[in-house]
Amino acid sequence: MLHGSGHSAHRLIMRNIRKTFGPTIALGKVDLEVLPGEVHALVGENGAGKSTLMKILSGAHAADTGEMLFDGMIYRPKNPLDARAQGVGMIYQELSIAPHLTVEENIVLGMEPTMGPFIDRKTMRQRAMEALSHFDHPDLKPTARAGDLSVSVQQLIEIGRSLAMGCKLLVFDEPTSSLAQKDIERLFLLIDRLKATGISIVYISHFLEEVKRLATRLTILRDGCAVATRDVASTSPEEIVSLMVGRDVKDLYPRSSRQRGEKVLEINQLAGKEKPKNVSLDLYRGEVIGIAGLVGSGRTEFLRTLFGLDPIVAGDVTVHAVTTTAPSPAERWKQGIGILSENRKEEGLALNLSIADNITLSSLKNFGRYGIVSPAVMSQRSAKWIEKLGIKCQAATQKISALSGGNQQKAALARLLEHEVDILLLDEPTRGIDIAAKARIYEAINEIVTDANNPRAVIVISSYLPELFGICDRIAVMSRGTLTRAVPVADITAEDVMRVATGKSDNL
Amino acid sequence: MSKATHLRSMLAMLGPFLALLVVYVIFGSLNSRFFTTDVALNILTQTVIVATAAIGMTLIIISGGIDLSVGSMIALSCVFCAWLTTKGMDPLMIFAATIAFGAFCGACNGSLTVKLKLLPFIVTLGTMQIFRGAAKVATNGTPINLPTTVSAWKPWMGGVGLPYGVWMMLALVLLFSLMLRFTRFGRHIFAVGSNELTATLCGLPVARIKILVYTIGGAMAGLAAIMNMAKSSQGDPTTATGMELDVIAAVVIGGASLSGGEGSVLGALVGALLMTTIRNGCGMNGIPTPWTEVITGAIIVIAVIIDRLRHRKA
Numbered sequence: 123m124l125h126g127s128g129h130s131a132h133r134l135i136m137r138n139i140r141k142t143f144g145p146t147i148a149l150g151k152v153d154l155e156v157l158p159g160e161v162h163a164l165v166g167e168n169g170a171g172k173s174t175l176m177k178i179l180s181g182a183h184a185a186d187t188g189e190m191l192f193d194g195m196i197y198r199p200k201n202p203l204d205a206r207a208q209g210v211g212m213i214y215q216e217l218s219i220a221p222h223l224t225v226e227e228n229i230v231l232g233m234e235p236t237m238g239p240f241i242d243r244k245t246m247r248q249r250a251m252e253a254l255s256h257f258d259h260p261d262l263k264p265t266a267r268a269g270d271l272s273v274s275v276q277q278l279i280e281i282g283r284s285l286a287m288g289c290k291l292l293v294f295d296e297p298t299s300s301l302a303q304k305d306i307e308r309l310f311l312l313i314d315r316l317k318a319t320g321i322s323i324v325y326i327s328h329f330l331e332e333v334k335r336l337a338t339r340l341t342i343l344r345d346g347c348a349v350a351t352r353d354v355a356s357t358s359p360e361e362i363v364s365l366m367v368g369r370d371v372k373d374l375y376p377r378s379s380r381q382r383g384e385k386v387l388e389i390n391q392l393a394g395k396e397k398p399k400n401v402s403l404d405l406y407r408g409e410v411i412g413i414a415g416l417v418g419s420g421r422t423e424f425l426r427t428l429f430g431l432d433p434i435v436a437g438d439v440t441v442h443a444v445t446t447t448a449p450s451p452a453e454r455w456k457q458g459i460g461i462l463s464e465n466r467k468e469e470g471l472a473l474n475l476s477i478a479d480n481i482t483l484s485s486l487k488n489f490g491r492y493g494i495v496s497p498a499v500m501s502q503r504s505a506k507w508i509e510k511l512g513i514k515c516q517a518a519t520q521k522i523s524a525l526s527g528g529n530q531q532k533a534a535l536a537r538l539l540e541h542e543v544d545i546l547l548l549d550e551p552t553r554g555i556d557i558a559a560k561a562r563i564y565e566a567i568n569e570i571v572t573d574a575n576n577p578r579a580v581i582v583i584s585s586y587l588p589e590l591f592g593i594c595d596r597i598a599v600m601s602r603g604t605l606t607r608a609v610p611v612a613d614i615t616a617e618d619v620m621r622v623a624t625g626k627s628d629n630l
Numbered sequence: 631m632s633k634a635t636h637l638r639s640m641l642a643m644l645g646p647f648l649a650l651l652v653v654y655v656i657f658g659s660l661n662s663r664f665f666t667t668d669v670a671l672n673i674l675t676q677t678v679i680v681a682t683a684a685i686g687m688t689l690i691i692i693s694g695g696i697d698l699s700v701g702s703m704i705a706l707s708c709v710f711c712a713w714l715t716t717k718g719m720d721p722l723m724i725f726a727a728t729i730a731f732g733a734f735c736g737a738c739n740g741s742l743t744v745k746l747k748l749l750p751f752i753v754t755l756g757t758m759q760i761f762r763g764a765a766k767v768a769t770n771g772t773p774i775n776l777p778t779t780v781s782a783w784k785p786w787m788g789g790v791g792l793p794y795g796v797w798m799m800l801a802l803v804l805l806f807s808l809m810l811r812f813t814r815f816g817r818h819i820f821a822v823g824s825n826e827l828t829a830t831l832c833g834l835p836v837a838r839i840k841i842l843v844y845t846i847g848g849a850m851a852g853l854a855a856i857m858n859m860a861k862s863s864q865g866d867p868t869t870a871t872g873m874e875l876d877v878i879a880a881v882v883i884g885g886a887s888l889s890g891g892e893g894s895v896l897g898a899l900v901g902a903l904l905m906t907t908i909r910n911g912c913g914m915n916g917i918p919t920p921w922t923e924v925i926t927g928a929i930i931v932i933a934v935i936i937d938r939l940r941h942r943k944a
Contacts, residue, residue: 431831452833463831470831472824474891483821484832486814493814537832 132191133158133291133322134179134210139188141174148174149185150346154324156291161313161323163333163354166343167366167558168526169514172326175343176293179324180212181205193290203232211284212293215300219276221269226250228268229282253282257312274305281312292316293324298332299554303417310335328556330359331586344368359557367558375564375592378572382595383407386579387459387545392437394427396420397603400437404608405545408577410567411608412590414619415600421583422464424600425547429454429461441545455484460538464549464583470534471522477533478504478518485541507536512562528559535566546570548582552589564593587616599623599630606630645936646884646900649929653904657911664914671793673906678795679704679854679861680873681902684880685806686736686850688898690750691881692810693843694823694890697739698754700851701873702761705866707732707855709765712774712865729852735761736848740841758874765867774865795857799899802850806895819843823890876905879926883933904929 136154140147149171156162166172177183179190181199190197192209199205202212219228226246227234235245250264257278261271268279277297284292294313298306313323313336327333333340334354341351342365350365363371387405392398397420405411413421426432428439430449438447441457454461463470471480478500482489489495489503504518511532515525522530531551538546548567552560570578584590590597596608599622606622609630621627658664683700690697697703711728719727739757743750792800810816818839821829829836859865882888883904884897905926912922 450833451831452835455833461831463827465827469825469827472821472828472891474887475820475824479817479820480828483817483828483834486817490812490814494812495814495817497811 131158132156133160133193134197135189135191136175136179137189137191139175139178139190140186141178141183142186147346149178152188152343152346152348154341154348155351156322156324158290158322159317159320160339161317161325161337163337163340164324164326164343165328165330165333165340165362165366165557167556168528170343170366171346172343173295174346176212176295176324176326179205180210180293182212206284206287206289207233209288209290210293211281211287211289211291213277213280213284213295213297215295215297217273217276217280219268219279221267223268224264225254225262225266225268225271225279225282226264228279229253229264229286231283233287249286250282253286254278256285256315257282272305273300274302274308277301277309278312290320291322291324293326295326296328297325298327298329328554330362330557331588342366363557363561366556367561371561374561375589376568377593378568380572380595381408381577383577386442388440389428390438390440392424392427392439393435394423394432395435396423398424398427398600398605399603401605402437403581403598403605405579405581407544407579408571409595410571410580410582410593412594412597412611413581413583413600413605414585414587414590414597415623417585419600419623420603421600422549423603424605425461425549425581425583429459429547431461455541455543458542458544459547460484460541460543460545461547462534462538462549462551464553466527466530466534466554471530473523474521476519477508477513477515477522477525480522480533481507481518481536481540484537503540504536507533507540511536511566526556526559528555528562531555531559532562532566535563539566539570544578546578546580548580550583550585552584552586560589564589567593587619590619591616597630601625646897646904646933649883649933650900650904650907653907653911653929657907657915660911660915664911669910669914671796673903673910674796674799675793676910677899677902677906678799679857679870680876680880680905681799681899682802682854682857683851683873683877684884684898684902685802685895686847687877687881688884688886688893688895689806689810689819689843690847691878691886691888692823692890692893693819693840694826695743695750695840695844696754696878696888697736697844697847698751698874698878699735699739699758699761700847700877701870701875702758702765703732703735703848703851704855704858704870704873705868706735706761706765706768707852708859708869709769709774709865709867711856711859712776713768715776715859715865716774718777725856728856729849732852732855733845733849736851737841737845739848740844743844744837744840762867762871769865769867771867773867776859776863776865803895803899810895815839815842820891823892825891876902879930880905882937883930885933885937887937901933 132155134156139149139152141149152175164172178185181202181204197208199208220231229250230246235242247264254262259275259278261275262278268276297309301309317323325337337354339351340354342349342362344366359374360371363374384407385404386407389401389403392401401424415421423432427434430451434448438445441459467473481504482500486495489499501518508515508518513529513532515529522533551563567580571580591611594611596610597614597619598608599606599619601623606629614630618630622630683704687697687700707728710731711724714724714727739754742748742753818834821834822836822839826836858869880901881893881898883901884894886893908926909922
């Protein structure tokens with residue numbers, strides 16, 4: 123039994139937290155300690171128990187056993203509102219804003235100041251202004267309708283809700299997942315400011331770079347247990363990933379020796395409707411070419427045009443020495459090209475179908491003759507990829523919507539592998555997935571291009587430069603629809619790439 | 631697959647069956663005459679028309695579409711079929727021509743939806759009026775009566791054990807169930823309904839699949855029209871008014887999702903049987919027709935609620 127005195131140096135202590143759902147043990151025995159004014163990162167694969175732990179902290183679930191101390195006092199919230207009243211506020215990934223109410227009404231929602239039966243508008247305004255003073259954002263007027271504001275501003279309302287109640291610990295659950303780059307930087311500055319005022323923050327993220335930027339310490343969860351708490355500054359990414367997945371990951375970006383084979387793809391002055399403009403690129407067997415560039419520079423449009431999803435306006439594409447000018451996606455698949463969409467949920471996967479259905483969708487021809495297919499063979503083939511790529515699921519017949527983002531993405535990649543394509547077009551293959559799944563996908567890409575029997579070729583788009591430099595042999599930069607030549611990674615730096623991407627320089 | 635997941639998917643499959651069984655037993659316990667072969671056969675034969683149309687509708691709904699014109703399509707095909715019959719054509723030719731006519735109507739729906747990129751709800755709302763109006767124009771609003779030599783013939787009289795029409799319905803359900811599960815076309819229908827963009831990305835001929843699905847839906851409506859004409863011995867342009875709602879309800883009770891990607895032909899059959907059973911049961915127990923409508927409506931809503939709960943858990 124813990125006692126209130128002697129622990130007041132900590133803002134929060136969670137000890138021996140255990141939570142089961144029926145036969146499933148969501149949390150085995152978790153300890154977590156957070157200091158005042160500390161940003162404490164919580165990382166782990168999907169299903170490791172991060173969300174459950176935070177739901178217990180914010181009062182949405184009750185722990186089976188274990189104790190919590192908040193500022194040295196026994197803390198046992200009855201529900202999220204009670205937790206907020208006691209000083210713990212949660213900012214969910216899916217924002218909980220009432221779009222038809224005003225900013226100030228949203229901020230005081232659930233704890234409206236009243237005078238008799240009426241809302242005390244003056245106090246409401248005062249409280250809202252106080253909370254908003256932290257943000258210094260031009261769009262954030264107390265009387266604005268919340269639904270008219272951008273996602274990033276709505277997130278501020280949500281933060282303001284907790285600040286208005288005087289919360290001393292804020293939990294951020296992947297707060298950057300729906301934000302644009304400039305809003306992310308703004309959020310980071312806000313977190314720095316909040317930290318400086320002594321507010322503690324628990325920060326859940328898939329992105330190690332965010333953790334590095336913000337947090338002083340991090341706790342790693344795996345299979346419902348806290349496996350380690352470390353200082354962020356002295357811990358390497360490989361170490362973090364190893365702890366997360368429970369196996370030794372020596373190199374986040376594995377790179378076997380690569381051998382360039384024959385030319386498989388020749389793109390000649392390719393132009394789409396608006397983008398791309400005049401793009402030329404050669405791709406050889408056994409290599410990975412990275413396409414860098416800002417969001418909106420035309421990278422995705424380039425791959426879509428190449429694949430026949432968007433019309434080709436000018437130029438031609440030669441695949442295995444066969445030239446085409448107006449291809450359809452079906453022809454591209456036949457030529458041995460496969461594409462992985464950047465929008466996993468909207469475009470990449472048929473979410474209410476099974477894993478097997480999704481993996482085999484483009485290659486159903488191979489599962490039986492005369493238009494008849496065998497579900498048993500489809501499951502069998504899919505099971506092979508489930509094992510090979512480490513897709514965490516119950517069976518190949520399970521609906522793919524039940525999987526985590528990372529595992530869904532592995533299945534989306536498996537479709538290309540099952541189709542046995544020679545050329546893989548990967549658009550942001552690791553966006554929004556946890557670092558362990560990323561590591562798997564990097565491994566898979568390395569295997570694809572170095573497979574002794576069948577080395578293939580990859581074009582990959584990414585907004586994360588360390589990733590591109592880690593996995594690619596050559597990098598080309600897209601800027602306003604035009605693509606530079608592809609340069610070996612050893613010959614350029616991230617600064618060179620950024621200079622071209624932002625238009626400060628024309629070529630690498 | 632874990633036991634719990636397995637159990638749940640079994641329950642999802644069995645849900646409509648259980649509902650049918652429960653309703654059947656309730657009516658039987660209220661009135662012992664309900665448990666006779668005659669009544670059971672009656673329910674089966676009365677379901678044939680709706681169930682046949684519901685098979686086509688299941689494909690359309692799985693592919694993410696809807697066809698509100700199916701009732702009118704049945705009426706128009708019915709009138710066409712009766713007109714051919716009065717010309718003294720060979721019965722087989724009449725059947726083939728009527729099914730082809732229905733398929734043509736369905737292909738019109740499909741082509742308008744796909745080629746002009748219109749919402750199927752709106753397109754078929756329009757063709758619902760067009761087909762119905764055309765049927766009335768063609769007949770001047772009065773039913774075409776069949777020659778007396780023909781009117782004695784009914785497809786569900788006779789047959790081994792069960793009437794011919796019922797055998798046909800069961801055979802079609804089996805055929806289309808197998809088609810949906812074991813053919814490339816079947817899997818493609820699910821993929822298009824689940825996520826059209828993914829289907830496009832994977833190189834599926836999305837437009838062709840959709841038009842084909844509406845065409846099959848139309849062919850099924852043509853077949854239902856033949857049944858309908860044989861039942862009433864006439865080509866009535868006002869027949870099957872509002873039947874599209876029965877057909878859609880049968881598909882939805884059978885576990886289909888109106889947003890596409892889910893559904894089963896067997897479920898649609900059970901859904902159709904459930905509605906006929908309620909109507910018959912209410913009739914035999916002296917429950918007035920308005921109440922029958924209330925009960926049927928309630929079953930539809932309950933089916934949707936159960937479906938919702940199932941999805942939340944899964």
